[in-house]
Amino acid sequence: MGEVIKVLDWLLENLVQICTVMLELFGIIVLVSTAVSCFVQWIRNKRQLIRLNLAQGIALALEFKMGGEVLRTVVVREWSELGILGAIIVLRAMLTFLIHWEIKNEKRETQEEQGGKPE
Structure with a gap:
């Protein structure tokens, strides 16, 4: 029984590492x-929506990268590693929140410019 658990542990660790690398690669490709x-x-010179598109792409890339970090927590063996991963996840979550806030403001400004509404 102990050998089966060791094999399953090895399989889980390698599967998580492969999936983590794939998620981070997807984030890099999107970015x-x-x-x-x-x-x-x-x-x-098609500059009307460049900032909005770039911000949305950055947000999506960060979400892929954050998914990889969350998945990486599955195979963490020590508390210090978990603390580092937690800090990375918190920082990326804050960045994602700020980017989404920027996207919302950019969309509002774009709609005001196109609709002619006063600010």
């Missing part, structure tokens, strides 16, 4: 593709 797309829009 880079959004940045390139916004840069191309900026070069073409």
Whole structure:
């Protein structure tokens, strides 16, 4: 029975590591593709929604990265590692919150500009 548990533990640890790397890779892909797309829009002088698109891409990338960190907590063996992961998760959550707040304000400003409403 002890050997089965060791094999399952090894399998879980490796599966979590693979999934964590994949989630972080997805976050990097989202961030880079959004940045390139916004840069191309900026070069073409289509600047009306660049900040909004970039902020949404950054928020999505951070959520992928945060998902990877949360998944990483499954295989944490020591309290110090858990503390570090907790701090990373809190910082990324704060960044995500601030970016979503910025997105909301940017959308409101864009709607006011397009609708001609006074600020």
